[in-house]
Amino acid sequence: QVRLVESGGGLVQAGGSLRLSCAISKRPDSEYAMGWFRQAPGKEREFVASISWSGSSTFYADSVKGRFTISRDNAKNMVYLQMNSLKAEDTAVYYCAANMNPYSTASNPTNYNYWGQGTQVTVSS
Numbered sequence: 001q002v003r004l005v006e007s008g009g010g011l012v013q014a015g016g017s018l019r020l021s022c023a024i025s026k027r028p029d030s031e032y033a034m035g036w037f038r039q040a041p042g043k044e045r046e047f048v049a050s051i052s053w054s055g056s057s058t059f060y061a062d063s064v065k066g067r068f069t070i071s072r073d074n075a076k077n078m079v080y081l082q083m084n085s086l087k088a089e090d091t092a093v094y095y096c097a098a099n100m101n102p103y104s105t106a107s108n109p110t111n112y113n114y115w116g117q118g119t120q121v122t123v124s125s
Contacts, residue, residue, distance in 0.1 A: 009119030022096030031102040038092035053102030
């Protein structure tokens with residue numbers, strides 16, 4: 001079983017930065033690729049970024065490319081999303097998710113097996 005807990009959300013002005021964290025509780029021998037998704041009110045959940053288990057492969061949605069960076073620290077069982085140059089349209093609940101295929105950088109949420117509860121990010125314009 002895997003438990004994911006996000007933190008780091010909050011209210012920030014447009015142009016500002018936030019770093020989201022995702023703490024992963026899992027069996028020591030299990031390896032997961034990870035992803036970040038977001039959902040704004042009235043909209044479907046959308047892909048933001050993903051990273052393979054090793055960290056060597058990453059993938060970003062076009063809407064965040066060049067502004068957001070996904071990273072991980074496997075020794076600490078943590079995944080991060082550094083968000084810079086935030087825009088009002090980045091406002092959403094952000095979720096981290098775990099994919100049992102450690103080599104994957106999938107963008108389809110159906111590829112992910114475990115989800116956190118989410119953290120709210122609000123960007124004021």
